[in-house]
Amino acid sequence: MPAFRQVGEKQLPNPVKCMAWSPKRDLIALANTTGELLLHRLASFQRVWSLAPSEYTGKEITALTWRPDGKILAFSLGDTKQVVLCDVEKAEILHMFPMQSSVTCMNWMEVVEENSSLGSFYNSEDESKLFLPELPTLPKSYNTTSKIFSEEKSDEILNLLGEVRLNILVLGGDAGCVELYAYGMYKIASLGEVSGSCRSLSLSSDLKSLSLITEVQSADGVSEICYVQLDTSLLSDCLPEVTKMARKFTHISTLLQYLHLSLTCMCEAWEEILMQMDLRLTKFVQEKNTSTQVQDEFLDLLLWGQSSPELQALLMNQLTVKGLKKLGQSIESSYSSIQKLVISHLQSGSEALLYQLSEVRGMSLWKQKFERLGLDSDAIDGAITAVGSFSLKANELLQVIDKSTKNFKAFFRWLYVAMLRMCDEHVPPELNKMTQKDIAFVADFLSEHFSENEELFDRKGKYFNVERVGQYLKDEDEDLVSPPNTKGNQWLKFLQESTYLKVSPLLFPSYPQKSLHFVKRMMENVIERCLQKPAEVIGRSVKQAVFLPLYAVSDNSEKIPHLFELPSLWNDKKGKMHCVVFCMPEISPSKLYLLRKGTDPNRHIPNSFMSFDLSHYLDSTDDDGVAAQSRYVYSCLDARFYDDEMLTVVLQGSEDQNSRRLLAQVSLASSLSCDSEFNWEPGVRLDQQCSTIPCQGLVLGNQWRELENMKAQFVAVNGIRKVACVLSANLRHIRVFEMDVEDEEDEGAESQNASADQDGLETSMSGQGPVEESLESEGESREQEGDVFQKSEELLQSQEAL
Template sequence: MSYSSAMRLFCQKIFGFKIELMKWCNRMDLLAISTDKGEVIIRRLNFQRIWTHPPPKDGIKVRGIDFRPDEKIIAIGYNTGLVILLDIGTQNEISSFNVNSDITCFSWTQSNKEIEDSTDDETPFASHDTYLPPLPSFTSLSSSARKSDNLPTKSNPKRVINFLVIGLSSGVIHTLVFGILPCGQLDVGAKINVPSSQFQIVDAKLSVDSKQIFVSVKLGNMFKVYIFENELFPTFSLPLLRVAVQHGLILNTMVYIDDVIQSIIEAWETALLEMDIKLAKYASSQEPGTVSADFLELLMLGEPSQSLASFLANELTEKGLKKLGNSFDISYSTIQKLVVEPLHAGILNVCYHLNTVKGMSRNVYYYKPILGKLSNAVFQNAGAFLIKAMELQQAIEQSTRDYKLFWAWLNNVMVRLMEENTPDDCAAFSQQDIIYLTEFLSNFDICDDKDGDAEPMTRKKFNLERVGQYLENKNLEIESRNDTTQEWNQLLEDNHCMKKCELIYPHHKHLSLVQQHNLLKKCIGDLFSTPEKLISKEFRLKAEINCFEVLETSTVVADHVNVEADNVSLLAMLIDKNQLMIIEFNPKSNTFGAVRLVFQARPFIEGNEKFATFGTLKFHHIQFYNAGILSILLDSQTDTRQMNCFIQFPLSGLKMKFAYQKVGFTGNVMTATPLYNFYDLIEPTSVRVIDGFDGNMIAVSGCRKVASILSESQKGIRLYEMEVEDEDEDMETTLDSSATQN
């Protein structure tokens, strides 16, 4: 298949900020750029802005951006170690974590083939669709509801696994399945017995079969490549994929539950905002313990105290009372709907997925190297979370009853205070209603003893309702009054064997819903941290390859690509302006080969005089266009001007020029690598002049057939269409003047 090296200028734009990184999306016409202010901007091919993600805080720098191979999620890494995964379509945050160190390299690697499954068992991939109904939508109940989906199985039904590989300045490399499930931590410094302060990780990439990881390191004045092996990745790829899918399902559901709880909190705060302002002000003006006494006195004697009468007449008012009553009715109705349907369904889904993981762990042969021995804490906390949600539902029902009594009684009081005629529909109270109302009023004053008897009692806020305490990250002030489990609890106390049974879920009466939720999230995090701990122990240093000498202050540009057709990995390294090294690793034959390309003195031999028009050529920046082509940005210096050139260099011709050797524990590439003059390997017609533009960096995509060149000032970008027909090529005249405006 012939390849056209022609390229056509599509558009150009000058920005008002500096651009530090560029990355193309291979499936969509999207270009991600990061700015010197820590922003990440997604733009289309015509520079139309899709969205901008601001930095987590001022002063943070973006160290890496990359699209997940399914092209629906983008990962962003910062110099603080924070990594954020965003949904490209909605900009919603899918996941975030912190690796606690500055990031030096950042890439996504996908396995070269679909994982085989001899059992043809679809259960871990489709059982939730069969047995679990879809989670109910609650967008009509909350403006903050959002749809989140980080599942790889939704966009990629095949059994193909991918890894996010993150290299840190601390000398550690993190690997995460689908960018979410931690599946291995490689401490390079510990493996090579060198302090992390003495070397820098430049590049890290998994091999095509995921068995090996190639780590490019700048150690003093030497540039080295270390090859580490981990047998667990290829051997247990299917169990790892299944665990990652379950992890994604659980995280999706937990995000859904987060949104439900946030919507409940918003509904609760809406109802209490005005009430808190009015009643808290009144409570703060009274002596501790007198608020409940005043209301109880009003209930029993029918006469309010002077302060309470003034508050009811001037602050609360009859109109304000009706408004608050309606507000509470609407809010409590919303809260109850959110608890009964979405929250309950979300917790049941989490329990189902956790039980699936538990079932996996029973298959020791497949899952023990990945999951180890599971703790029962996460499963018990999931059940306890469900019990707490049911307890909240009971609290809502009780509070709704108490509020209706309170508003009706207070409305009667207001009518009497205003000396109006009692309406015919005035509520009548039974003896049981009076008991409920008395208990409700008696709990208005809640005091707190901070340090036992050493500190005086201090008043908390006006404590009118019981639902809000479940939505705060602290213990319940008043536990549920109607405990329907007394007989069950007595049965457990009398039978310790049942009480200790791991199948019986505990009931943490003192915890709020938010506390129980946070406890479950922590247990889930601990559960899925196990694969990382187990897999990290299996990394083995296989080889140390000395590549070349380099100045300690110089920066080596490196790029890595996996050639799936040949099952090899290619590493291109720009040593300096005059030297380019390409290394091929073949895990199957356990060999590696290398070739070094240089620009020797300007040739004026027969057939090469055409290069004289470019003057002296030097390497500037490189990136793999695809597995068979290396894109190279060149500096060109003539007697009259300095400019940039661009070349698409095919790698097929280098196959016969590699000097191969077996991978031993120590290898030396520099002494055994053949040296070739780059002028002899390229055609003058393949060199494209970038006229009137000083380039600093390139970003290319063979899938989208595009290339972008960043200016030396880092404020301008030129976009080129690649592989165009030669007769359509126009480097200078196709620039749209409107696209050059700021």
């Protein structure tokens, strides 16, 4: 019986560029050449959901990885240079952030502590819940581009952070740029001095080193594959402090996004119809023949009940009674929505932001613990001041909304009655009563809002600014057209006359001439500079510990996606060794090489270097019936670490052996037990001294299976879930295997077991947070739609293989 049980096979309509197994569940994520992200379940390779590219993302996915808890997928976009965090349960984009260069590889690891020094910190992590109310969820009616804060529950930040234990997303770029993001959101280190383009990377689980595989252009123009080890001991030495700082800064980054989305909702609540009064008045001025001012025309109507023919035409033909009523309702509805968002969202978010920044400031004053991480109390003070200014501007907007609402209600009530009288229509008795105080109120409103402004026409194309709220929500650098009138404000007068209070750091500047958007942008810039400094300081502490050139890349080598190219890098679960597996087809095509390097650059651990002879002997009988052994020589197409002690490989036989392809497990036990250290000759590439590397024979036993009718080329594995996915050379034909069981000979028993296995997997997934049933049924229907296409593809593939 063949080893490994096949549980699914599929022909995909588009070539696959990236594939990665979930670390916790039997799910595999695939990214194809159209920019679509697919999630498949192991059982029969059933599709669960797909995420199509959109205007907010892009169409070129260059790398893919899972968060260690399996709840979030991270993928990078080459065309827009962005990194996206996606919720696995609901296929929703949670967070996006830009990168300076295109990301070529990524790795998301979780820290494994050697001691329990963080226990007390973990227990006190959620103290902020005792002092801060939960953030209100954003309205679902608005088209926000992020789904973090639009769920029914209000624990969005904790969902993004995951567990308290630190996890770090490591991103490598094509220009040697490497960045580390705590919890996938806050940039905790930026390394810009890595030579070459990153092909693979792995951060050790003890945070002591970061290993990379890079492609470097040598002085003679030859591309070389190199192994680089960076010393990140500052992160491991200050793990409790780094964890606390990272969580606080991630909270701050998330709160900034919350405020940004709240302001977006406010802008969407403000409607263009509110500008109708301004535009109508401007048109009235341009068309009328008289030299009287607009406010005089309206005052005549207010005091004497008489209007000029031009004003009567404006009111009755352009504005109309029905239009006035609709405009009044729109203003009241819009202002009410904006007011609620300011009170419930902007103010709540600002308070939470001030709390978190104040806690970070307290941390920065603990010089012994946090100074070497780059926390600067002066920069944090500036950030706190910027948040205070933003809160003041939000309160100023509330005052403007409150005053404008009262003004418009009185104005529209009077104008509505006046227009009804012009039409000789009945005026309701409740509207016909107007006191002298009401008349004075409308007169003040007319004199303040209905004066022409030539400068405003030059800038905005209109003479009037009756509507005062919209200017606060415009993302422009220009000053407010009509800033609030502070004449007679006793507090401001007292401040201006006080020599000391005027420059006191205890008072937040108010920026009376600026919009809310402007002050928000200023606050974001100040906080961003505050958050960037630790990343720069930690980045400068990282030094190169090891640089080993492995082999030269041939110019005529076949160009395939970087994700599938060897070498493959592995960080063992004990956090003690980094392992690199690679092959050199130009030098020794029938050998596979394994390099093991200690993760602690400051501690000497023997580095083993082994090669495996890819020859395999099988028992057979000759023509005379005599028992014999046949020798098969293979080359390695792809290799991935199954776990700390096993390697999963795709092997190809020579042409005289019909180029048959195998999926096999290679034991690393003999290599791991090797105590001898390989003496690397400094300055010499490995492929120039490979004859001195110890070599071992390949022992497969029964841990292999021939891949018939398939030009297998690549493999993705997960040793925890004991699964493997094999991909063909054309990147469209996939087979999925369970690796710890043998295949059934009887086809009926095989299909029966596969069906039972599928039911069991669905049942087990339902106990650990299932993907929604609606998405599952959607995936099934999509698979049914593609059945005809898939069958034709399978027929073409089988003919190709034959």
